[in-house]
Amino acid sequence: MSNATSLAPADAPLNAAEFVKSQIRTVPDWPQPGVQFRDITPLLQQPKAMRVLIDLFVLRYIDAKLDYIAGLDARGFIIGPILAFELNLGFIPIRKVGKLPYRTVAESYHLEYGTATVEIHEDACGPGDRVVLIDDLIATGGTMMAGKKLLERLGALVVEGAAIIDLPDLGGARLLREAGLPLYTVTEFGGH
Template sequence: MSYVPANPPFDAAGFVNSQIRTVPDWPQPGVQFRDITPLLQHPKALRVLVDLFVQRYIEAKLDYIAGLDARGFIIGPIVAYELNLGFIPIRKAGKLPYRTVSESYDLEYGAATVEIHEDACGPGDRIVIIDDLIATGGTMMAGKKLLERLGAVVVEGAAIIDLPDLGGSGRLRATGLPLYTVTEFGGH
């Protein structure tokens, strides 16, 4: 009888990382834009990504997944569906039709404001915020502040990509927000 070696363990995070395209000098010179569209187009990569988030939160006793406008709207509802949870959109200013609360913040290329409906969640609701990446951390921090203003408990911030050289993940952790990211890229 001959020995048949086992398959090496599957590196899910490495596989997800391999599906992210870097676009140099976009949207401005010197920026290395991390493009998740190839990841979303690849059925196995999308499944692996969603499964990483689902496995992380399957026993977390959450009430909602909140997604940050706009790419957090792609992964967030899928994860919410898989976990049998509701989804809360955190939108750019002026996009929601009902009464809102808002929070302004700085981004890597300027400033912005996000909003949620004033009845999006309630006191004690346990929520994970999802986005595509963490750069300066401003968008996720603004989302956290909005949810907490409504009384929710933000259990964790989650993203596909961390850009640690921009300092956002460090700033978010310094405020006490636990973070989960699938992969990271150095540089800007």
């Protein structure tokens, strides 16, 4: 008797984006009261869900003539290298300040309370390189905007920003689009 399981047609997701969304857990009041945290770890734990998610991104970018996928610290580091591998591209990490070992270029941005800084190696990419910038979600857009600016300072063309989740009520996607960055998100959640 085989240990393999077969999937009946009813088990296959009819709408890949809805299936991905169904795998994301909402954790109320974390990390502070009033915040509805969108937790992607259940999505990452399920091989079928992870495959559907990565396939959505691969299908979007397979013919985009890209040079790199750039991932934002930290959850962009989970999806980005997998996508880069699937597309036979290089991966560029954009990290929190002080984490990269070589000479870097830095960009600071505003948070709700204070500022943060991200860095990229000064030789991570060059003029004319076509890059997709990826993260797990877009909230206020600050981190993705900082990543965009860093890549552009190195001469790259940021073809698109990509994320699993958009939180449209926080205004980040609008801000990024107004700054000229096309966006692709798999799903969205209203509210905070």
